[in-house]
Amino acid sequence: QVQLVESGGGLVQPGGSLTLSCAASGFIFSSCSMGWVRQAPGKGLEWVSDVDGGGGATYYADSVKGRFTISRDNAKNTVYLQMNSLKPEDTAVYYCNKVTTLGKNEYDYWGQGTQVTVSS
Numbered sequence: 001q002v003q004l005v006e007s008g009g010g011l012v013q014p015g016g017s018l019t020l021s022c023a024a025s026g027f028i029f030s031s032c033s034m035g036w037v038r039q040a041p042g043k044g045l046e047w048v049s050d051v052d053g054g055g056g057a058t059y060y061a062d063s064v065k066g067r068f069t070i071s072r073d074n075a076k077n078t079v080y081l082q083m084n085s086l087k088p089e090d091t092a093v094y095y096c097n098k099v100t101t102l103g104k105n106e107y108d109y110w111g112q113g114t115q116v117t118v119s120s
Contacts, residue, residue, distance in 0.1 A: 002026040002109045004096045009114030012086055020081040020114060022096030030054070030074040033099035035107060036081050038092035038116075047105035048094070049081065059103040064090075086118045 008020040024034070035050035049070040050059045058070050069082040079096060093115050097107035 004109060004111035006096050006111045006114040009116045011117045013120050014086060014088060014118055016086050017084045018116060020094055022079045022111060024077045029077040033102045034072060034079040035097050035099045036094055037097060038094045040092040050099050050102050052102055088118045091118050092116060
């Protein structure tokens with residue numbers, strides 16, 4: 001069965017950096033686009049970023065463009081989200097997902113999430 005397990009969340013000061021990881025299993029990872037969404041306290045899900053199966057095409061929400069970088073290692077079945085210049089408004093639970101339509105916030109599986117808190 002499909003499993004997505006996120007890790008790497010935590011508490012970081014504004015302006016700091018954090019890298020999230022998502023280990024995938026149960027499907028042919030290199031054939032599938034992957035992505036990240038987030039949910040801030042009291043708010044709905046917000047699409048963050050997608051990457052295609054080969055890692056060559058990436059998409060970002062305007063709110064994170066230039067600060068976040070999505071990447072993947074198909075040999076390790078892992079997708080990453082490098083987050084730089086973090087802001088308090090980036091505080092959210094971040095979910096990794098298996099994308100069905102690239103760049104359209106459409107996905108069929110997601111993980112349990114990892115908490116990111118940006119605060120001084």
